[in-house]
Amino acid sequence: MRARRLPLALLALIFALGLAAAEAQQAALQVPFVKTAIPVDPGWTGWKAAPAVQVPLMPQAVAQPWNLTPSIKQLRVQAVHNGTWIAFRISWKDATKNAVMYTDSFRDAVALMVPVGKAAPIIMGGPGERVLILHWKADWQEDIDRTFQDIAQLYPNAWQDWYPFVAGEPPYDITAWTNPEARRYLTGWVLGNPRSQPDKRTAVEEQIAEGFSTLTTTERQSAVGKGVYADGAWHVVIARPFAAGDPNDPAWRPGRSAPVAFAAWDGGAKEIGARKAISDWITLKLGAVGR
Amino acid sequence: MGTVKNWQIGREMEYPFPESRPRRQFAAVFDLNKCIGCQTCTMACKTTWTVGKGQEYMLWNNVETKPYGGYPMGWDVTRLERLGPQTWEGDRYTGKTLFEAAPAGEPMVKHLPEELDWAHPNAGEDEAAGTLDRGAYFTMPVHGMWSFYLPRICMHCTYPACVAACPRQAIYKRPEDGIVLVDQSRCRGYRECVQACPYGKVLYNPVLRISQKCIGCFPAVEQGTQPRCVTTCIGKIRLMGFLSPPDQARADRPMDFLVHARKVALPLYPQFGLEGNIYYIPPVNVPRGFLRQMFGPGTDGAIETYLRGKDDPELLGLLHLFGDAKEILESFRTFPTTGEAAGYDGKGREIVRVPVKEPDYLRPFYDAARQVYRHNIT
Numbered sequence: 001m002r003a004r005r006l007p008l009a010l011l012a013l014i015f016a017l018g019l020a021a022a023e024a025q026q027a028a029l030q031v032p033f034v035k036t037a038i039p040v041d042p043g044w045t046g047w048k049a050a051p052a053v054q055v056p057l058m059p060q061a062v063a064q065p066w067n068l069t070p071s072i073k074q075l076r077v078q079a080v081h082n083g084t085w086i087a088f089r090i091s092w093k094d095a096t097k098n099a100v101m102y103t104d105s106f107r108d109a110v111a112l113m114v115p116v117g118k119a120a121p122i123i124m125g126g127p128g129e130r131v132l133i134l135h136w137k138a139d140w141q142e143d144i145d146r147t148f149q150d151i152a153q154l155y156p157n158a159w160q161d162w163y164p165f166v167a168g169e170p171p172y173d174i175t176a177w178t179n180p181e182a183r184r185y186l187t188g189w190v191l192g193n194p195r196s197q198p199d200k201r202t203a204v205e206e207q208i209a210e211g212f213s214t215l216t217t218t219e220r221q222s223a224v225g226k227g228v229y230a231d232g233a234w235h236v237v238i239a240r241p242f243a244a245g246d247p248n249d250p251a252w253r254p255g256r257s258a259p260v261a262f263a264a265w266d267g268g269a270k271e272i273g274a275r276k277a278i279s280d281w282i283t284l285k286l287g288a289v290g291r
Numbered sequence: 292m293g294t295v296k297n298w299q300i301g302r303e304m305e306y307p308f309p310e311s312r313p314r315r316q317f318a319a320v321f322d323l324n325k326c327i328g329c330q331t332c333t334m335a336c337k338t339t340w341t342v343g344k345g346q347e348y349m350l351w352n353n354v355e356t357k358p359y360g361g362y363p364m365g366w367d368v369t370r371l372e373r374l375g376p377q378t379w380e381g382d383r384y385t386g387k388t389l390f391e392a393a394p395a396g397e398p399m400v401k402h403l404p405e406e407l408d409w410a411h412p413n414a415g416e417d418e419a420a421g422t423l424d425r426g427a428y429f430t431m432p433v434h435g436m437w438s439f440y441l442p443r444i445c446m447h448c449t450y451p452a453c454v455a456a457c458p459r460q461a462i463y464k465r466p467e468d469g470i471v472l473v474d475q476s477r478c479r480g481y482r483e484c485v486q487a488c489p490y491g492k493v494l495y496n497p498v499l500r501i502s503q504k505c506i507g508c509f510p511a512v513e514q515g516t517q518p519r520c521v522t523t524c525i526g527k528i529r530l531m532g533f534l535s536p537p538d539q540a541r542a543d544r545p546m547d548f549l550v551h552a553r554k555v556a557l558p559l560y561p562q563f564g565l566e567g568n569i570y571y572i573p574p575v576n577v578p579r580g581f582l583r584q585m586f587g588p589g590t591d592g593a594i595e596t597y598l599r600g601k602d603d604p605e606l607l608g609l610l611h612l613f614g615d616a617k618e619i620l621e622s623f624r625t626f627p628t629t630g631e632a633a634g635y636d637g638k639g640r641e642i643v644r645v646p647v648k649e650p651d652y653l654r655p656f657y658d659a660a661r662q663v664y665r666h667n668i669t
Contacts, residue, residue, distance in 0.1 A: 063458060065483065066396025101480070103348075103495045104406045139500070151344060154497055164342050174344050174498065185343025187475035188499035195480055196499040213460050215479075270403070273481035274458045 027282040029053045031079040031086065033254065033290050038080060038087045040226050042235035047089050050078040055262055057277035062123050063212040070277030071266035075110070077282075083254055083289040087239035088112060090262065097229040098267030099138040100149055106267040110227075110236050111135040113261045114250040116208070122261055122281060124209040132250050133207045133215065134223045134238050138267065141203035141227045148198040150174050174198050203227060204238055208248050212274070220246050255288040292390075295450060298537050299561035299587070300384035305391050306564075307398050307455045313469035317447045317507050318534035318546045318568040319521060320556040322613065324575060324597070325528040328354050328416070328440035332520035332529070336444075339519050340506065345498030348409050351505035352520045354442040358581065359415030362443075363404035366491035370563060371584070373400050377562055379588050388564025389452065389489055398455045401486035409494075420578075439574040442528070444520060445492040445505035446559065446567030447471050453504070456487030468533070469568065470507040478502055489563045515619050515636065527614025532621070534568060543622045545609055545634070546570075553606055555596045557586035572597055608632030608647050616643035 030051040038046070055075045059068045076091040090110050098108045116130040125131035143149060151158055152171040159170065165182035166172050175198055177183055188196025194205055194217055204225035209215045222244035227236035243249045252258035259281040265271040294303045295310040336352035353362045361367060370389065377386025389400045419438045447464075451471050454462045461477035462484055464470070473484070473493065478501040484493040485502055493504045508518035516522070517531040532546040540551035549556040549570065556570035573582045575594050582590045600606045608625030612634050620634035620642060633644040654668045 061396060064396055064398050065456075065458070068396065101500060102406050102497055103409060103482075103485075104403055106482075150498055151347065158347065160347055163344070164338075172344075177344070182343075185341075185346065186499060187343075187503070188478070188496070188501045191476040193476050193478065193499070193501060195478075195501055213458060215459065273479065273483065 027053055027055065027280075028257075028285050029077060029079055029260075029282055031081055031284050031286045033287040034080045034082050035290070036082065038082055038085055038239060040087070040224050040237050040239055042089055042091075042226065042228050042237045044237075046080065047078055050080050050089070052076050052078045053282065055279045055282060057262070057264060057279055060263075060274055060276050060278050063274045065274055067271060067275040067277065070264075071269035071271060072264040072277045075262055075264060075279070077262065079284060081242070081254060081286060085239055085241050086252065086286070087237055089235065089237050090264075091233055091235045092264060093233050094229075094266055094268070095232055096268040097138070097234075099142040099229075100154065101139055101267075102154065106265070106270050106272045108138040108234060108267045109136060109265040109272075110234070110238075111263045112238060113263070114252060115259060116248055116250055118251060119259065121211070122278070124212055124215065126211045128210065130208055130210050130248065132218075132248050133209055134225070134240060135205045135207060136203050136225045136227055136236050136238055137205065138203075138227060138229075138234075140200050140205070143198075143200045144203055148174065148200075150198070206240070218246065218248055220244065220248075222246060252284065252286065254286050256286055258284045258286065260284050297388075297450065297564060297566045299558045299566050300388070300564065301382045302384065304388050304450075304564050306450045307390075311464075311466075312449060312536060313464060313466045315467065315533040316449065316469035316535075316568055317512065317531070318550070318570065319444075319518075319529055319531040320546065320549050320570045320572065320613075321442055322528045322572040322610070323439055323441065324572060325526045325613075326354065326440040326442055327526050328356065329525060330354055331523050331525050332442055335519040335523035336505075339508075341503075343496075345496035346503070349494045349496075349503065350412055351492070351494075352442065352444045353412055354440050355412070355414075356416045356418060356438050357441050357577075357585075358420050358438065359418050360441070361414065361491075362412040363408035363491045364411060364414055365408065366404070366489065367560065367585075369402045370400065370489045370560075373402065374562070379562075382588055384562050384587075386562060388562065390450075390455070390564050399452055399487055400489075401456070401483075402489075403482065403486045404491060437577050439577055441571075442520075443490065443492070443559075444518075444569060445471065445507065446490055446565065446569045447505075447507055448568065449566035450564065452487040452489060452563075452565055453484035453493050456483040457481075458483060465509075468507070468509070468512055470509050470512065471504070472506055472509070473502055473504055475499075475501060475503070489560065489565070490567070512619070516617055517619055521614075522617050524614055530609075530613045530620070532619055534570075541622075543624065545612070545620050545623050548605070548609060548623070553596050553603075554589055555593045555600075555606065557589045557593050560585060561587040604647070611645050611647050612643065615645050618642045 078089040113131045113133045120129040120131045165179040168176045202224045204223045206218050206221045206223045223240040225238040261281050262279040263276045265276050292305045293309045295306045297304050332352050341349040393399045419436045461474045480500040521529040521531045534546040540547040542552040621637045622635045625632045634642050
């Protein structure tokens with residue numbers, strides 16, 4: 001699999017550029033200390049005072065499938081911290097809200113990536129160079145804001161007389177599938193796949209990676225977030241404690257600098273997985289904890 | 292990109308992973324001359340595996356009417372159109388496979404079926420290829436007006452497009468039997484596999500938000516039992532077994548005999564380059580051009596062999612073992628003196644024995660005891 005991704009030389013070049021960029025501080029985001037609790041809300045008034053940077057996005061053309069013409073060109077990013085938690089507010093223009101997935105449609109999403117150690121390759125880390133990835137998904141937000149997107153929500157006119165081993169009445173809401181014989185058919189849910197869980201608590205999935213194809217959901221989920229779509233744009237807050245007592249805690253802390261990178265997906269353009277727009281590393285300049 | 296040997300196209304080809312054949316390869320032969328499109332296989336599969344949430348539209352096994360049917364709609368013609376005209380030279384495919392025709396940044400030619408493409412599993416059912424001219428009647432052996440049923444499951448390919456396409460490597464081919472599975476805990480619903488599989492046999496579950504596919508009834512296969520779609524086939528058109536690569540073929544093994552020895556069972560769209568492992572005995576009454584595009588250059592030979600089957604006791608014997616046993620037949624034998632065929636398990640124990648030809652009974656037209664005339668005297 002590795003061999004097909006791209007010639008080794010190109011891989012090495014991108015690797016080197018990624019590391020170099022992190023050191024060269026191509027762009028920096030001031031992350032002020034705030035004394036309050038930070039609400040997980042893109043509409044919080046405190047965001048008005050937070051500095052912002054425009055983060056340009058590039059095509060993802062390292063791992064297959066490539067996305068040479070990404071839909072989202074740039075993100076507006078802000079961040080604040082209160083000594084314990086760091087929160088990002090990420091905004092971007094998107095003409096369509098894509099929060100529901102049918103068999104042929106995809107959802108909007110945004111993610112940020114931080115090295116667990118001092119630095120990591122921009123290509124989702126590398127062997128032994130782990131990154132932490134916090135991934136907000138519009139469909140998870142929809143599950144939380146409205147209700148889990150079951151058949152009755154996805155296809156209001158659909159009718160199913162019966163499902164084996166399921167008691168009750170149509171439309172046989174998925175939460176009523178308590179019989180173990182019935183639950184066998186809900187593979188992803190039973191196996192703990194976060195995508196398949198009807199009772200989502202946050203729209204952010206916390207994950208680690210050591211290179212492409214290695215993305216793994218962490219056992220401990222410490223990140224939270226919320227996205228709001230308004231006036232042709234998404235505004236998403238992603239927040240996490242600096243230290244969650246997790247071996248995957250990044251080396252970020254107040255008063256220091258830390259690299260962060262972003263990726264974004266436009267579901268309307270059928271972007272998902274590797275079909276994404278990615279940023280280079282930018283530097284977070286975390287303010288010291290004040291009084 | 293690596294280079295692998297694909298015997299179905301008579302040459303090496305590009306594939307993202309190195310060649311790694313399983314210890315045994317799940318395979319099946321479907322005799323299209325015998326399929327009546329009753330969908331018993333479809334219902335057997337449906338009621339066994341796809342009665343969960345988000346699986347309402349799913350048919351891991353389906354039967355479509357060719358030339359117009361397709362589930363998802365146009366699964367075959369979309370790929371043929373993307374590939375464009377391609378060439379064979381004898382048994383060697385000189386055109387491009389779906390992997391070799393890949394656009395930059397993609398492992399193969401892909402196509403994402405639209406939502407509505409899944410909504411009409413019966414589209415084209417029982418529709419013939421053309422209209423009947425006034426006064427036309429069947430002209431054998433090839434009908435001027437024709438159609439046939441094409442039963443389909445996952446091909447459990449030697450070079451699966453779904454495995455090649457998954458950016459997460461969440462799809463794997465089991466070394467013990469070659470069955471291809473989607474890891475339901477690792478899948479993230481990107482649907483690269485749905486777009487990659489030219490046979491349209493990976494399907495997205497919109498409730499669980501992950502992709503699912505035919506699992507080759509692996510819990511049955513692990514117990515030495517043939518899959519549900521095979522054992523429930525009332526037309527006895529199917530036989531499942533294990534297929535060897537051509538250089539290791541043994542003529543007493545049912546799959547090897549049909550695919551490699553007699554070459555009467557052919558791959559479906561071998562030019563796609565996946566080396567699928569469901570093989571078809573082509574229908575004898577369909578124009579050869581259509582069949583050659585579908586089953587490759589072996590079509591004419593397969594039909595001739597099939598039509599000569601009455602003079603081929605081994606072939607006739609094995610065809611009679613289709614649908615006669617629940618267990619997987621590891622080997623078979625025919626007994627010309629008794630006119631029987633028998634199938635055996637892996638330890639050589641006889642599982643099933645059938646007469647190849649039923650004894651003839653001739654009864655008088657008039658039954659004096661009952662004082663009735665018989666409608667059927669044989």
